[in-house]
Amino acid sequence: MPQTIIYVASRTAGPAGYPEAVATEGLARLFGRSAALAGIGLHVQAGRTVALLGPNGAGKTTLLRILATALRPSFGSLFIDGLDALRDADLVRGRVAYLPHATGLYDDLTAAENLRFAVRLHGRRGAEVDERVALLLAEVELGYAADQRTVTLSAGMRRRLALARLLAGAPSLVLLDEPHATLDADGMALVDRLLGLWHAAGVTVVVASHQADRVTAMADATVRLEGGLVAEVSGSGVFAAPAPTAGLPLPSLAGADR
Amino acid sequence: MSALAAAARIALIVAGKDATAELRGRQATASTAFFAALVLLLFGFALGPDPTRLAEAGPGLLWLATVFGGLLTIGRLHQLEADDGALEQLALYPVDRRALYAGKALAGATAMLVLGGLLLPVVALLYGIDLASAWLPLSVILLLGAVGFAAIGTCYAALTVRMRSRELLLPLLMLPAVAPLLLAAVKATTAALAGDPLAELGSWLGLLVAFDLAMLVVGTAGYGFLLEE
Numbered sequence: 001m002p003q004t005i006i007y008v009a010s011r012t013a014g015p016a017g018y019p020e021a022v023a024t025e026g027l028a029r030l031f032g033r034s035a036a037l038a039g040i041g042l043h044v045q046a047g048r049t050v051a052l053l054g055p056n057g058a059g060k061t062t063l064l065r066i067l068a069t070a071l072r073p074s075f076g077s078l079f080i081d082g083l084d085a086l087r088d089a090d091l092v093r094g095r096v097a098y099l100p101h102a103t104g105l106y107d108d109l110t111a112a113e114n115l116r117f118a119v120r121l122h123g124r125r126g127a128e129v130d131e132r133v134a135l136l137l138a139e140v141e142l143g144y145a146a147d148q149r150t151v152t153l154s155a156g157m158r159r160r161l162a163l164a165r166l167l168a169g170a171p172s173l174v175l176l177d178e179p180h181a182t183l184d185a186d187g188m189a190l191v192d193r194l195l196g197l198w199h200a201a202g203v204t205v206v207v208a209s210h211q212a213d214r215v216t217a218m219a220d221a222t223v224r225l226e227g228g229l230v231a232e233v234s235g236s237g238v239f240a241a242p243a244p245t246a247g248l249p250l251p252s253l254a255g256a257d258r
Numbered sequence: 259m260s261a262l263a264a265a266a267r268i269a270l271i272v273a274g275k276d277a278t279a280e281l282r283g284r285q286a287t288a289s290t291a292f293f294a295a296l297v298l299l300l301f302g303f304a305l306g307p308d309p310t311r312l313a314e315a316g317p318g319l320l321w322l323a324t325v326f327g328g329l330l331t332i333g334r335l336h337q338l339e340a341d342d343g344a345l346e347q348l349a350l351y352p353v354d355r356r357a358l359y360a361g362k363a364l365a366g367a368t369a370m371l372v373l374g375g376l377l378l379p380v381v382a383l384l385y386g387i388d389l390a391s392a393w394l395p396l397s398v399i400l401l402l403g404a405v406g407f408a409a410i411g412t413c414y415a416a417l418t419v420r421m422r423s424r425e426l427l428l429p430l431l432m433l434p435a436v437a438p439l440l441l442a443a444v445k446a447t448t449a450a451l452a453g454d455p456l457a458e459l460g461s462w463l464g465l466l467v468a469f470d471l472a473m474l475v476v477g478t479a480g481y482g483f484l485l486e487e
Contacts (some may be wrong), residue, residue, distance in 0.1 A: 068350060070349065070487065091348055093351065094352030098350060104342060105344065106275065106346045108283050108338070109278060109282070113275075117271065117275050120350075121351040165347075169352070
């Protein structure tokens with residue numbers, strides 16, 4: 001019998017049966033005098049896969065970092081699975097897995113040691129840790145490189161390892177920033193397979209990519225950002241609220257570079 | 259499992275990861291130890307061959323070399339996290355950030371202890387100091403100095419690690435802040451080596467303990483905010 005690769009955070013840990021995985025109102029983020037986000041109001045139903053599209057500087061990465069609690073918004077509210085992510089960020093972090101541009105791996109550790117660190121920080125212990133690490137490495141087809149130092153891995157292999165780390169916990173929301181970057185055809189197929197597994201397991205996924213056709217084909221809905229605002233929403237399970245920029249002390253969007 | 263035991267487990271995992279990475283990068287560890295030993299050697303040349311003068315300067319120079327080497331070590335332990343965005347990932351694990359601080363500080367204190375332990379025989383050799391008669395108080399002073407330095411250094415390293423000029427800012431910010439620790443450690447080392455004729459060792463050790471506790475409290479409370487962006 002195949003082992004389970006996807007674990008999902010129990011929704012009963014938050015408000016039971018809460019229908020929205022993500023709910024933001026007036027989400028804005030300033031970098032100096034530039035506004036990377038200028039008032040995002042977005043509601044994503046639980047279990048949906050959402051393609052986040054837009055040109056460079058549209059605010060995709062900033063939005064994903066805020067959803068991951070890696071970056072605090074300058075204004076606005078954010079709820080993940082019904083939990084206030086600005087007030088209860090510690091609780092939210094157990095429910096979110098985030099793949100950023102950078103892989104966030106430790107160069108001097110081996111591939112297995114990097115995953116072992118992540119798996120242990122997600123609360124697993126004893127023999128269960130090594131079992132899980134072996135399973136994750138097999139899932140991303142890196143079993144042969146388990147004992148290789150990460151600094152010696154190619155960019156594509158590092159990306160695969162970072163994808164494996166997403167599976168170390170039991171997220172109910174997965175955030176992917178350009179997951180196909182640096183991957184070969186097999187690697188891209190791996191991302192597609194993981195997207196399918198998460199979807200089947202009821203995990204909400206928000207994926208930002210310039211591979212528009214590829215991610216749109218896998219997604220329930222598409223959100224297009226432009227200039228730090230939601231320009232267009234299509235598909236099912238995602239709703240955009242009007243941006244309440246009136247009253248927010250936002251500077252000009254000119255020069256926004258994130 | 260109690261919250262304290264869970265935090266201790268996380269701290270040990272983080273410190274173990276740092277120790278593994280540090281040992282793998284043996285080149286950096288050896289370079290730091292060599293740099294600190296070189297500082298001692300050059301100060302020895304500058305002071306001249308007078309054995310009394312060398313012995314008097316020994317405790318101060320031991321701690322200066324330890325602090326210089328410690329700045330490199332503490333900075334490097336956080337540089338591990340800055341490379342390829344690992345610090346952001348570390349901050350996103352669903353664990354108590356006070357435990358992350360404890361882990362980073364534990365790794366820093368251990369590295370400082372090893373560095374100090376390596377430098378003690380170098381000081382004994384270069385400055386003609388008899389360490390054997392005072393090994394116990396010297397060990398306690400080294401332990402307290404390493405803990406205090408790592409406790410505050412971990413905070414400053416987290417503060418500066420995302421900055422472009424972090425190599426310059428870390429010593430600029432840290433050296434004034436560790437002045438009380440440096441003073442107490444040098445005075446305590448001098449008293450211990452002299453057999454504590456003025457019975458002042460206890461006071462300096464008390465200052466070291468107070469400094470360590472204050473910095474651990476500040477670090478535990480503030481480290482989580484330093485991880486925010």
